[in-house]
Amino acid sequence: MRVVRKLIVFAIVAFGLLVGVQRVYVETYKQAPVKRPVGAVVVLSSGPVGPQRNGRTAVRTRAGVDLYFELSNAGDTPRLVLSGGGGGQNSMAEGMKEIALDAGVPAEVILVEGRSGSTLQNALFSRQAMGDNVPGHLVIVTDRFHIPRAWASFRWAGMSDFVLVAADGEDEPVDWDNLMGEAVKWPVNIARAVAYSALSAAGWPQQELLWMIE
Template sequence: MRSKKRQRLRWILRLGILGFVLLAIWTVYVQWKIQAAQFGETKAADVGIVLGAALWNDKPSPGLRERLDHALALYEQGKYPRLIVSGGLDGNSSKLTEAEGMKNYLVEKGVPAESIFLENEATSTYENLLFSQKIMEQNGWRSAVIVTHHYHGARAKDIAAFIGMREADVDTADSRVMNMTWHNARETLAYTKWEVDKLLMRVGLR
């Protein structure tokens, strides 16, 4: 009996070590994909898509302002003549959707209100891009520049390819205000969840 119990414990220990090693390998792989992502030169497009992030008291958080300022710089460079701002209510007691807060910020910076299109429903990066793609289709726009932070760019690019956005570049901002240790760790989990979701959608289970 003792021999069988010891053998069982050895197998449990081996499986635990194997699981830890596989988790470590996966974490390193995902972080490599995130940090090494290359997006190439951004071509002029029909529309820019700014992916949402948190509002603070109905104003863009410092991190979201970085995305918006980057999107604004591209707009002023003539990379696109209009923008879609994407994001719904983020559940932190804001009265405005992320999209509404982003539009207000860009209008204050001088972008004409009629050049900004709201996507008010998305609660994930997948929905950001899927719902923005529908706005593009409704308006006959074919090409887009997706604007986000660098740590988020690899997942955004993969999602865009998955949903069939064939003419979509990703242009990213580096952050000087966000806690990147926390955001990189969170993105590892988010990227893992996306890979699972993608697999489930491919086999028809989601």
């Protein structure tokens, strides 16, 4: 019983530390410079795109679209990769595509990744969709609270030449709910990524392991 109590105390302390570290991170966040030329702008979803297009996914998409036009006007020719699952025509990525098209992004530069159900799958499936020969640096658009886990996920998926851009800028308030959610998702994602990688290395077909990282 004493061991159980110690484990509970350890979990509570670890959770509190994770939340606190993330709070410090978002409060002191400074945007890293974007290296050019940029070959692709990847926008990560955060829930369905509602009818009013006012949720976090819509905000991230508009930030990605603005960045696409900024880079295009500067002479780059990036792809706009929209990543978010949900299934078929109802995927988050399809809703993101509608926002991008309405903003004037050419359809031929948009790449829809509509299978992912997690940040790990965002990273893995986006890499598969883009292939290994992106002509330039990679920019990933998400929110500040999500940047550390997104960075770790894309590194896990084998990518290194990228920078993350915060759709919520440097000053927008961040909800405690998001920070607490990240504190729970961090250890879960680590466990899932390690298990997926270990079984893949052991020869297990990756297609049969995708449920582990969803």
